[in-house]
Amino acid sequence: MQAQNPLNILIVDDEPLARDRLRTLLSDLAVQLPSVVVGEAANGLQALDFLRDHPVDVVLADIRMPGMDGIELATHLGRLEKPPAVIFCTAYDNYAVQAFDLNAVDYLLKPVRAQRLLAALHKLPGPRPGSELLAGIGQEMRGGGRTHLSCHERGRLLLVPIGEVLYFKADLKYVTARTAEREYLLDEALTHLESEYADRFMRLHRAVLVAKTALAGFEKAAGDDAEAYGWALLRGVPEKLPVSRRQWAPAKALIKHS
């Protein structure tokens, strides 16, 4: 171990006392393993915000947090060019703990013991949980998809709240997410997005998913359009989305019911 430089650590937990506890333990361990707590955050969003300007070596992240949980935080961190190591802490999450055990991902159980924390820090960098593993745990835990999507723009990580996305459109290589303000290029597969947000979005076309709440109306295509059977009109943006013959009836039924 090249323990010359102290480890830079970010503590992420929504409970102030839980953050204090980790801080105390780390200072107790300072002789064996020098470390500096460079910041604290109360949820995943705050953590990502902090990490924009402060590189850290290790993120100690609670799993259950309001706003953005630790699992989702790790998903977004995984997209960074030089992602920090993540050690999960949890008081009790059967499903997550079993999944981590199966995949040899290290985690800490609260109340955390000093020796256990030391061992986890010594083991770094350990195996990083894959995005599919994290997606599975996240789905099971919150019963839904991520609260945000992330994308890179000029070396920075941008977060797009899923509630603001009006539609996704797949092009040759990328998927674009459209919000009322602008478009984002995502590194995602449309089919994954469709299953992750099945309750929020519906497929209109081979290459289009639309937010159910964004649908404003429909227009029959003029003549025999090869591209689309009809067009969907949206709230808030002028563009129309193509609707395939197959999705025409279900899409129209949706708007009638709402």
Added chain:
Amino acid sequence: MTSIRHFPATHPLPDWRNFGVMLRVLLGVNGLALLAALVQAGDIGKWLGSYLQMAAVVEPLLLVELGLLSLARNALWRLPLRLGQACVVGLAGVLAAALFLYARSLSLVEAGVAARAVLLAMATAGLLLAYFELRSRALSPAQAEARLAALNARIRPHFLFNSLNAVLSLIRARPQQAEAALESLSDLFRAAMRDPGELVSLADEIDLGRQYLELEKLRLGERLHVDWQLAGVPMDLPIPPLMLQPLLENAVYHGIEPSPEGGAVTVAIRQVGEELRIVISNPTAGQLPHAAGNQMALANIRERLALYYDLEARLETEAGDHRYDVRITLPCKRKTH
């Protein structure tokens, strides 16, 4: 201390003043009358007429009998079981005889009819008593206690470990607060491990709720606000243990924890006439109220209420856009023996 052995559902001679018992008697007797009418009618078209004719005799008898039984409830309970049951059957026979002798004196019926009516009334009473005895055996103290123990609300492990973690971090900096927190935690677990068949006073249950919320406040800090509304509440009223705490735990887990800003949990308890009404309300925090854990706790409390109060207590939920309410209504009665 009131124990489970005195619950209406578990005595072989039922509590005739209990609404659930009355309902079962009324339905049972009318069901038998319908069946008897069908046998008697000989033609499906005459069934209703035959039943109505019978009801004219059966209903007054039944209501008078129920009235007398509810007056004599405590006296009957003091008798040995078989004697008490014999009294109930006898009373049915005597009432039927009285009614038919009166009818006879007006020359409305013939002599043989009265004896038949007496036998039928006694048979009906016997059948119902047999039903109540079987039912009480199905809900026998041992079984009811086992069911209660299984049902008795469990404190979420999530809460236990997070609380212990919070206490650990207090020990060095604020030892007194850590001590108080451990005391509350031990009270909470003592309550959770208590004999579930015993009733506790409303005051104790409210205290436990306060201690629980203090612990949650330790963890959640400013995010958790609690508003207790207790006006003119009968603090010494015995209620089943751990009714309040699991609902408060639900309110915090589903209403406060998922929100970064937190919110307020309101607990309103008041007496309305002969009923005690408890309303626990929490913000929805964008969560779906029908999360599995929540439903389990509610089903659990519903079943415990049914064991303690039969049909006289109810639990309702109301999911609004911003708040989620759980309402419990209990009879404000005290055991008379």
